[in-house]
Amino acid sequence: MSDLYDVVIIGGGPGGYNAAIRLGQLGKRTLCVEKRGTLGGTCLNVGCIPSKALLQVSALYDETKNHYGALGIRTGEVGYDLPAMLGHKDKTVDGLTKGIEFLFKKNKVDYAVGAGTFAGGRKVEIRGNDGSTRTVEAAAIIIATGSEPTPLPGVEVNEKDVVSSTGALALKDVPKRLVVIGGGYIGLEMGSVWRRLGSQVTVVEYLDRITPGLDGEVGKHFQRVLTKQGMAFRLGMKVVGVERKNGTLQVAIEPAAGGARETIETDIVLSSIGRRPYTSGLGLDKVGLAPDARGRVAVNAHYETAIKGIYAIGDVIEGPMLAHKAEDEGVAVAEIIAGQAGHVNYEAIPSVVYTHPEVAAVGKTEEELKAAGIAYKSGKFLFAANSRARANGATEGFVKMLAEAGGAGRVLGVHMIGPEVGNMIAEAALAIEFQMSAEDIARTCHPHPTLSEAIRQAAMAVDGWTMQS
16 A cells, blocks of 8 residues: 555544545545554444444343233243344444445545554554554545543443443343443433343433433433333432442442432443543644643534644534534545535434434424524424324324424424434434425325324424324
């Protein structure tokens, strides 16, 4: 491989590998440097994909054991094979990582296995996992190194009994008791997996609510659903330490506002208080860059840092730490480097919690609209009134649509909790992307009977003419 490239990308996660593929399609000589040894980043290797594999199989087990009887299906005694479940997860990851390598070859993208650091100017030093060292030079460099779990003082992660999300994906036995520190997406998803398989799950959250980024009404309903499923919540509490005693873990908690200390006894602790940009050790100082207090790199509207020719995308810059956000930025920056008009609409980036039922959202919440003084109308439709949901025996939740109170009545936000809403939210994202009104959706024919009709009915409800409830 030549040591001179059009573009060198440090990081092979969703942002980095998509940028590399798009650059290859656009005829740019591109090198992607990734130290993990497999492409796909945290998302594919120890995040989004393996967690969804375990969420799927654990949900199927739970449905078979606890819910199929109500539909007239007799199953007899139901059990699970944890090693086989973990094997399915690993096989899924392995196939997808190899798929990215194939796409690199297909699009003539070079791939270097090792750690990339800035060596001054437009040079990147690659310390190979095989012990080799190599320096490459490029007209443009993209920082796409992603993020890592945020550490919590007093809680030392060993990935055995005190684990991050990585360790939570590889537990060899189902813990009798599991304490999840943090009531965000990752903690609730992993807590759901192990609860379905038999764990007693307690979630400790510093704030007075779970999933603080969600619409308030959805968040409250979500907590009620999870509580009904068997999760316990200690809200407004902070974890101040974890100790081992008599073969168990003692988790010390205190009220966030101050108060008496308590202890929760558990077998496994999952520390899941968020993630931080992975920017240390990149040699940013050698090119005159300094991350902010949170480790993020500042960029302009074209993803270029303060140093011309050096770009950054994904979790290392401001914005939600979501794989699909990084993917879009990877495509955008590739097109910008190639002289095209790359762009990301941050108002139309959806988010999903892959529990059961799922939670999905895009656009503004009611709280955000109220704080900004924006007049809006709200339409809501319950899945209990949706014919397909009733036929499927999955009626929990609702769709809520928020639209301008005046003007064109543009859709401002859509928030859902219910069956398969992670797939349904794309329609709402498309509506926001193309500045559609609630009426546009309400007057668009949806197939019957489908879950997606709930979106149409919520759009109708914005103007007070819901037909099915």
